[in-house]
Amino acid sequence: MTVKKLIVLVFVRWFKNMKVARIRNKKLIRPKAYLFLAIFILLFVLPFYLSRYYIHLLTMIFIFAVAAEAWNIIGGYGGQFSLGHATFFGIGAYTSTMLFYYLNVSPWIGLFLGGIVAVLLSIGISHLCFHLRGPYFVIFTLGLTEVFRYLFLNQRWITLGARGMNIRYIGNAPLYFQFPGKLPYYYIALLTTLIVVFVTHKMINSQLGYYIVALGQNQGAAEAIGVNSFKVKLKALCVSAFFTSFAGTLYAQYIYFIDPDTVFGISLSIQIMLFAVVGGAGTLWGPVIGTFILQIATEWASATFGAGLRGLHFIIFGAILIIIVLSGEKGMIGIFTRSYQRIEMLLAKNWEKE
Amino acid sequence: MVILEIKNLTKRFGGVLAVDHLSFDVKNGQILGLIGPNGAGKTTVFNLITGVFSSDSGEILFKGEHIKSLKPYEVCKKGICRTFQIVQPFREITVFQNVMIGAFCRTSDVNEAKEKTLRVLEFMGLYQKTGIIAKDLTLIEQLKLEFARALATDPELLLLDESMAGLNPVECKLTEYLIKKIRDEGITLVVVEHNIRAILSIVDYIIVVANGSKIYEGKPQEVVHDRKVIEAYLGEGFSNVAFK
Numbered sequence: 327m328t329v330k331k332l333i334v335l336v337f338v339r340w341f342k343n344m345k346v347a348r349i350r351n352k353k354l355i356r357p358k359a360y361l362f363l364a365i366f367i368l369l370f371v372l373p374f375y376l377s378r379y380y381i382h383l384l385t386m387i388f389i390f391a392v393a394a395e396a397w398n399i400i401g402g403y404g405g406q407f408s409l410g411h412a413t414f415f416g417i418g419a420y421t422s423t424m425l426f427y428y429l430n431v432s433p434w435i436g437l438f439l440g441g442i443v444a445v446l447l448s449i450g451i452s453h454l455c456f457h458l459r460g461p462y463f464v465i466f467t468l469g470l471t472e473v474f475r476y477l478f479l480n481q482r483w484i485t486l487g488a489r490g491m492n493i494r495y496i497g498n499a500p501l502y503f504q505f506p507g508k509l510p511y512y513y514i515a516l517l518t519t520l521i522v523v524f525v526t527h528k529m530i531n532s533q534l535g536y537y538i539v540a541l542g543q544n545q546g547a548a549e550a551i552g553v554n555s556f557k558v559k560l561k562a563l564c565v566s567a568f569f570t571s572f573a574g575t576l577y578a579q580y581i582y583f584i585d586p587d588t589v590f591g592i593s594l595s596i597q598i599m600l601f602a603v604v605g606g607a608g609t610l611w612g613p614v615i616g617t618f619i620l621q622i623a624t625e626w627a628s629a630t631f632g633a634g635l636r637g638l639h640f641i642i643f644g645a646i647l648i649i650i651v652l653s654g655e656k657g658m659i660g661i662f663t664r665s666y667q668r669i670e671m672l673l674a675k676n677w678e679k680e
Numbered sequence: 681m682v683i684l685e686i687k688n689l690t691k692r693f694g695g696v697l698a699v700d701h702l703s704f705d706v707k708n709g710q711i712l713g714l715i716g717p718n719g720a721g722k723t724t725v726f727n728l729i730t731g732v733f734s735s736d737s738g739e740i741l742f743k744g745e746h747i748k749s750l751k752p753y754e755v756c757k758k759g760i761c762r763t764f765q766i767v768q769p770f771r772e773i774t775v776f777q778n779v780m781i782g783a784f785c786r787t788s789d790v791n792e793a794k795e796k797t798l799r800v801l802e803f804m805g806l807y808q809k810t811g812i813i814a815k816d817l818t819l820i821e822q823l824k825l826e827f828a829r830a831l832a833t834d835p836e837l838l839l840l841d842e843s844m845a846g847l848n849p850v851e852c853k854l855t856e857y858l859i860k861k862i863r864d865e866g867i868t869l870v871v872v873e874h875n876i877r878a879i880l881s882i883v884d885y886i887i888v889v890a891n892g893s894k895i896y897e898g899k900p901q902e903v904v905h906d907r908k909v910i911e912a913y914l915g916e917g918f919s920n921v922a923f924k
Contacts, residue, residue, distance in 0.1 A: 533788040540781045543770040551833050552756035552785035
């Protein structure tokens with residue numbers, strides 16, 4: 327009886343809130359919401375019509391989008407440029423893989439354990455770096471990746487060194503993060519990306535998010551109005567590291583093979599940073615869009631020009647990068663918003679004329 | 681009632697004695713002026729109070745409580761807020777978001793902070809500018825934003841560092857009005873200023889520092905006749921023009 331009442335009460339409360347929310351900000355009739363909805367449906371349906379190659383490409387894009395979005399929390403919003411996010415990526419990849427390899431622990435558990443290890447590491451990094459101002463954090467993270475790379479290369483007794491680690495295939499075992507086709511991986515990567523974007527969105531609109539943004543813009547002014555810079559940076563790095571390690575585990579489970587040079591590589595760190603910066607650092611969707619554009623540009627350049635002059639596709643890729651970065655603040659998102667504003671202004675002008 | 685007590689405060693930067701055994705009291709509800717030549721140590725005093733620097737010796741008491749060893753954000757939580765000599769808004773975000781960050785000092789609830797922000801923006805006359813990116817504001821608007829952001833933290837004591845630098849006479853008058861308006865809200869103010877005419881007309885009490893130590897304190901009307909102050913800072917003949 328009481329349980330039933332409670333359920334009814336909760337439902338009525340929820341319905342009322344929905345109604346009030348609808349009247350208050352009329353969010354449901356905004357065109358932007360429909361655009362997003364259309365894109366989501368498209369992304370969920372799309373793989374049924376695509377070849378294996380394109381599904382693979384999209385899966386890789388979403389895995390890296392997770393890392394780029396996570397980087398964005400500390401590097402974009404927080405302005406603490408990390409050049410060592412491969413460290414967290416590698417920790418995610420190696421934690422789940424080693425647990426599965428030696429102890430037969432499901433990578434689903436490894437996924438979260440990897441996140442916890444990354445968080446513990448980032449607490450250590452914070453204590454060393456965030457009491458200082460200036461470029462120390464950048465240098466520290468850059469060096470840290472190399473430390474981990476050499477550590478994993480040389481401790482062969484447990485990491486198998488440069489030979490890398492294979493994840494043994496045990497057939498269709500969803501509980502062990504193993505699936506027969508490519509599709510499940512695509513959906514897992516897509517969902518993880520959406521979750522990270524959602525968490526970022528929630529965080530940025532909370533006290534912590536406002537504080538992260540404040541620190542990214544002016545630390546002195548932020549501290550003067552009550553922001554505990556150390557604590558805020560620590561929290562931001564922890565969240566960022568946690569999700570980056572997710573990307574690492576996803577990568578390992580999808581590729582079935584990892585080695586220190588790939589998952590702890592400086593080039594990976596730079597890639598993660600580039601995705602976010604090219605898309606628009608400090609914007610919600612920038613890192614995802616950046617990953618899309620850069621990954622597709624890489625593929626396109628190497629497929630089209632790879633067979634011709636050697637290295638030409640790298641030159642073309644570099645040119646694309648330079649054009650986007652030189653075209654102003656906030657990467658691709660910046661380009662979109664500026665052109666949108668320009669069109670709006672043009673329309674307004676013509677409106678006045680008529 | 682004394683809200684802020686400073687006793688024998690000393691700060692040394694290498695061989696330079698920036699603040700030298702400085703003592704003064706700030707009474708509740710008054711506007712206290714802090715003037716003196718460039719390099720006298722006024723801004724350093726602010727930095728010492730707000731915990732940006734730590735002092736070498738001396739004591740700072742806020743409502744009878746030692747705040748000397750606190751960090752800047754802890755000082756702000758106690759109820760002391762400051763503005764900067766050169767305005768320092770969070771440049772890339774809107775006016776509203778700027779003030780929100782201040783409002784989060786007392787609450788972690790977004791809606792409460794929003795209400796507080798809107799109230800403060802209205803109080804400072806920035807209501808029309810809510811959605812504008814801070815770097816696109818004019819200097820006086822940025823100054824208002826700086827005030828608004830500080831007020832959003834609910835301070836009991838507000839330290840204003842050379843707010844009128846770079847403003848034209850009309851804007852100076854507006855700033856004077858705003859400072860009085862803030863005082864009328866029951867907030868105690870310490871004002872550092874080089875615009876002597878403006879400061880003399882708004883402050884209740886004045887302290888003159890030179891080379892890190894206090895050379896005069898008293899009513900603003902009398903300061904222009906003090907020999908030491910004229911020699912150190914104002915120059916001859918100022919009393920003739922100050923009060924026309």
